[in-house]
Amino acid sequence: MNGGKRFEDRIAQARAAAATDPAAPLRRRQSDFVIGVVSAIAGGSAKIMLDIAAMETLAGNSDPSVAMAGQVGSQIKMMVGQNWLVATVRTLALDARVAAHVVAEIDFIGEGDQEQLTGRIFRFRRGVTRFPVPGTQVYPVSNSDMVEIYSAHDQKCIEIGTVYPTAATRAxxxxxxxxxxxxxxxxxxxxxxxxxxxxxxxxxxxxxxxxxxxxxxxxxxxxxxxxxxxxxxxxxxLELPYWLMNFEEHCEILVTSKGPERAMDCDILAKCLLAARARNRAAEGIGRLTVDSPVPYLLSDLGTILQNEMGKLEKTTNTLPYVRLRARLDEIKADPRFSFMFSGMLVADxxxxxxxxxxxxxxxxxxxxxxxxxxxxxxxxxxxxxxxxxxxxxxxxxxxxxxxxxxxxxxxxxxxxxxxxxxxxxxxxxxxxxxxxxxxxxxxxxxxxxxxxxxxxxxxxxxxxxxxxxxxxxxxxxxxxxxxxxxxxxxxxxxxxxxxxxxxxxxxxxxxxxxxxxxxxxxxxxxxxxxxxxxxxxxxxxxxxxxxxxxxxxxxxxxxxx
Missing domain, CATH: 3.40.50.300 (P-loop containing nucleotide triphosphate hydrolases)
Structure with a gap:
């Protein structure tokens, strides 16, 4: 109970100070009503103690940002020096000592200057340069504060919706x-x-x-x-030319084998594909032609080269990789579903x-x-x-x-x-x-x-x-x-x-x-x-x-x- 009494005293002192503060009328117009105090600080987060009665008093406020003050996901602010610090409420839990109080965990999101005439936040920026100390008073964030916090200022932006819980603050x-x-x-x-x-x-x-x-x-x-x-x-x-594929993409389309056989098929495809690209006139002016170079080639040339290379082999068993590649190439050329990419009309540069x-x-x-x-x-x-x-x-x-x-x-x-x-x-x-x-x-x-x-x-x-x-x-x-x-x-x-x-x-x-x-x-x-x-x-x-x-x-x- 002693901790709860001290908390109530701090709230009462804060309200009494606000009543004698010359700027109090301005702050009241901004709904700067003390709803709690900072109780603990740890790096970019902190704990605050909130007065349930104060939160209930604000719940009927016409400003939805003020009415939501203290709830999970809402924003609160506190004055440190001449700056307003803004934080988001992450969790809420009843104070084990005093049922009328709530302990909230908050995450700091940034700070802004205090406008002299209205007391609201302006020139808001991300990050915090100075943290509050335990006992610092906590206030709700008003709609005008929200507009400043979420403003894009002079940066190019696109508006996609409204900021929760406001009805008009643009996101x-x-x-x-x-x-x-x-x-x-x-x-x-x-x-x-x-x-x-x-x-x-x-x-x-x-x-x-x-x-x-x-x-x-x-x-x-x-x-x-x-x-x-x-x-x-x-x-x-779409008319996507097949010859724009690099070697790895050719392998994904043309090589169907697995395991050790796949490596063998890929080696053969690399040799034949490079030879097919080299037949194009566009390749003549290229000093470093590679299997990945986006140079047009004829599918018929690739098929012919595979056939010729297969004819040089003496043993039938060694021709299987060539047979597989040639069969897959013929299959793709004949399949109308692949015509958007493997059409004979896509040979031109x-x-x-x-x-x-x-x-x-x-x-x-x-x-x-x-x-x-x-x-x-x-x-x-x-x-x-x-x-x-x-x-x-x-x-x-x-x-x-x-x-x-x-x-x-x-x-x-x-x-x-x-x-x-x-x-x-x-x-x-x-x-x-x-x-x-x-x-x-x-x-x-x-x-x-x-x-x-x-x-x-x-x-x-x-x-x-x-x-x-x-x-x-x-x-x-x-x-x-x-x-x-x-x-x-x-x-x-x-x-x-x-x-x-x-x-x-x-x-x-x-x-x-x-x-x-x-x-x-x-x-x-x-x-x-x-x-x-x-x-x-x-x-x-x-x-x-x-x-x-x-x-x-x-x-x-x-x-x-x-």
Missing amino acids: ALLVDSLLGKHFALLGSTGTGKSTAAALILHRICDLSPQGHIVMIDPHGEYGAAFATNGAVYGANN SMQTFLSKVFRLPAQGKPISIIDTSSMPSEIIHVVVSVLARLIFDFALWARDEEQKPILLVCEEAHRYIPSSSIGEGQSVRKILERIAKEGRKYGVSLGLITQRPSDLAEGVLSQCGTLIAMRLNNDRDQHFVKAAMPEGSRGFLDAIPALRNRECIVCGEGVSVPIRVAFDDLEPNRRPASADPVFSELWRQTGGEDEILERTVNRWRNQGR
Whole structure:
């Protein structure tokens, strides 16, 4: 009881001092009502004691930020010298000694100056230069304070929603920091992740209509959303030349054997592929032609060289690797599903035209390319993504002496392409995306990862993302994985992840001034991805048209068309 009495005395003394303070009327207008005191300090966090009665008094305040003061996830402030320190409430627990008091753990997020006329926060910045001492008074943060705390000031930004718990304070992402150090959008299925991704990308496109964005769309969701301000490419119009593949990507397509036989097949393919590239006139002016050089070659030349090399062998047993490679090559050439990449029409040197088309150089007011892989054969999708990602990185690498043209690569379902396993298929795409995550920002390549299973991503990739946008995650393993990747001062803020509503998120990292909980804006219907859940109760009431639906579907199915 003695500790509780001392706490009540400190609250009473603070209120008495406020009543005689000449600036008290100004502070009261800002709802600077003492609700507690600091009880313990430890580095970037602290413990405070809150008066339940004071919190209940403020609960009916018309300012939602003030009304939420002291609750988990809310912000509080305290005066240290001439600066306001701002912190987020992480946990609450009843004081074991006095039931009328609450002990809260807080994380400091930054500090700002005190405006002389109003007493509110201004010139807010991240980080704390001077910590409070036990006994420092604690106040609620007002809506006007929140506007200053979350303001982007003079930095280029995009607004994506409103700051929780306010109704009008705008939440902004700092574009240069968001893209300059990569970002990840995480959330379980059904939380509004696709719509949130479309919203962020639309805001970026609106801000930078001459930008360069490439998005991998594995479900065909985003084509309609970006029909007016982007270009959509799929199996019917991508026209990705096969000769742009490097040696490793050729192996993933053409080598089907395993174990020791695979190594032998790869060695033979390397020799024959280099010889095929050397036959092109474009190779004549290249001093150091390698098996990875993006020089056009004829599939028929590769087949002929394999056949000729096989004819030089005396023993039939030694011809098996050549037979396997030749059979696989013939199979791909004959399969119409692979025609978007292995067509005889793609032999010409169209590298510059292809890069211009896919990278939006120039953008012409349509800065985003949607690469719809949903209609492509599943066994080749990893290679397609690998080629596109590698082309983006290599372009930035070899263009570093030119005027920089930064490119953003966005991967939906990123856990497919950067799996935690380092064995199995798809290792070429895993390697290049890991390299972009580690080195891309040096060359102006930004990476945006969208996934519902962050725990399935390769270790370390998530920590390379400077900004994490976390929606509700239902899986405990995913929650733990995301929290482990967060900056130390943000982890307590992420305790709210399991309780987020649909279309809400926590944003931490370089892309925001301070960690922030956001309710996303509504996106116009014509800008939304085609990812809405079916309304069974309505759709199962409708009758008629089934025969026509079946006929059209079977026709597209058989013709592998859409």
